[in-house]
Amino acid sequence: MKAIIFNGAMERRPQSTPVLLSKYIAGKLQEMGLENHIFNLSDAGLPIFDTTIIKTPHTVELMNQMFLEADIHFWLAPLYHGSIPGAMKNGLDWLEVSAKMPQPYLTDKTVGMVCWADGIQAMQGINTMDAVAKALRAWPLPFSVPLVRGSLFEADNPTEITTPNKEKLDLLIKLATSKKIEAREIHTPIAG
Template sequence: MTKPLILGLGGTARSGSSSEKAMKIALRHAEKLGARTASFCGRDLLMPVYLPGDNDRTESAKRLVKLFREADGFILASPSYHGSLSGLLKNAIDYTEDLRSDRRIYWDGRAVGCICCAGGWQGGSQTISALRDIAHALRGWPTPFGAVLNTSLPLFDADGRSLDESVQNQLEIVGAQVVEFAMMRYAADYVF
């Protein structure tokens, strides 16, 4: 089996945001479990608004669509903005429409781990629900566990390491479930 590719998508336009740090912890754990990883975050997210039917793509958008096609699983990480995901992340996800005619349409059969960073608990639960709903709408498999992190508390150091063992554990569970589901899918495709 080739190592599964897990794509981390999210964060904010600000490099080193809490949601980007959280996503990278989950991706590092996925690597420890044998996955290859790629990330699309920070300034990568600054793309033109997705326009259906417009095939003119920036290099950044072409790279993202290529990663969507190659990925065996996804980790989505978003801040909670007024009870939902960021517009930057939603716009990036909208580029999955370029996969509508692919043999493996959208994110069909691929695991999607969800992470939300919120300045309190209320908006985080709504945002994680929105991320899971989007994954489901794209035919992805939202993982059973999603991490909702309260960033009103200090969670990460300047280097992106978790300051809280329970936060570390939550992010590792997200990474592990995406890798495990990707490997199970590969095994099922091989057997059947």
């Protein structure tokens, strides 16, 4: 089983929220013995989505390969003006190049979602990611993690995620990696 952590923020600072959250999730997956990769959108160099191009950009091919090879996705996004960053949506739009494959887009991939906001509106970002994941034929987890940026880290250690928030992230990881909730088992049609 492979996992990808999609850091949809454009921040590169080592102490930034998306980097710290990505590292936390990656560390937990590593502890479980699961192969994982962090895909930092800020380092990807993806062009603006363009359906008229003749040759797919190499960076887009690499992104598609990583996203399609992963069984489990964790999407992380800050809330910007009521939604996920436009650059993140642009990256997800590039999955269109997989449309003619036998298993296009993110067919049957499990997606766990994390969004943070300075206020209490992070659920708006979760809702956006949920809609996009479903449109890409993935199975969003029924549990997601909306976070309030002001209470995400310990007051005396701004790089340490608080225990309640770690517990939420741990539950998301547990649900995403659980064999008991595989989408194919849950949504198998009844014969008859």
